Amino acid sequence: MRRLWMLTLMAAPTLGAAVAADRLAELRARMDTLQDARDDLRDALDAKDGAKTAALSSEIVRLLQQDTALWKEPGFDDVLKINQETIELAEKISTQAKSGERQHALESYLALQKSCAACHDLHPEKRLH
Numbered sequence: 001m002r003r004l005w006m007l008t009l010m011a012a013p014t015l016g017a018a019v020a021a022d023r024l025a026e027l028r029a030r031m032d033t034l035q036d037a038r039d040d041l042r043d044a045l046d047a048k049d050g051a052k053t054a055a056l057s058s059e060i061v062r063l064l065q066q067d068t069a070l071w072k073e074p075g076f077d078d079v080l081k082i083n084q085e086t087i088e089l090a091e092k093i094s095t096q097a098k099s100g101e102r103q104h105a106l107e108s109y110l111a112l113q114k115s116c117a118a119c120h121d122l123h124p125e126k127r128l129h
């Protein structure tokens with residue numbers, strides 16, 4: 001029994017690290033999809049394709065919403081805030097695209113780009129454990 005307890009104690013930190021690595025791998029995979037969606041969104045804006053712009057920004061909303069649970073964990077308040085702001089910007093692009101406000105949608109797109117970078121600058125991955 002005592003031996004088992006010792007083994008559990010020894011395995012715990014390794015297990016924790018493995019879980020963090022898994023969550024990070026999952027997050028990075030989603031981020032890659034997010035990057036593709038953002039590139040396609042830029043193309044749709046340039047092509048003045050309102051329907052495609054709206055669809056892609058909704059896809060970005062959906063992807064970012066999948067991270068929300070993670071950032072709701074303790075210690076990520078600042079990250080959660082940027083996650084929400086980025087979601088709101090993507091929603092705004094969708095609304096603007098649907099009502100044909102292409103110039104406004106383009107401005108929101110530039111703000112979205114900054115919002116992605118603002119989160120990366122915080123390096124939330126260093127806090128994941």
Ligand code: HEC
Pocket residue numbers: 024027028029031032034035038060071079080082083086112113115116117119120123124125
């Ligand atoms: C709320 C935080 C947050 C927001 C917002 C965010 N990201 Fe990320 N992103 C991360 C974290 C954390 C990582 C992992 C960084 C690492 O481990 O090096 C990451 C990594 C990435 C990567 C690299 C993935 C890889 O394979 O290593 C790309 C590309 C990326 N993000 C694109 C985007 C784009 C595009 C947006 C905006 C539409 C965005 N991100 C918004 C937190 C965020």
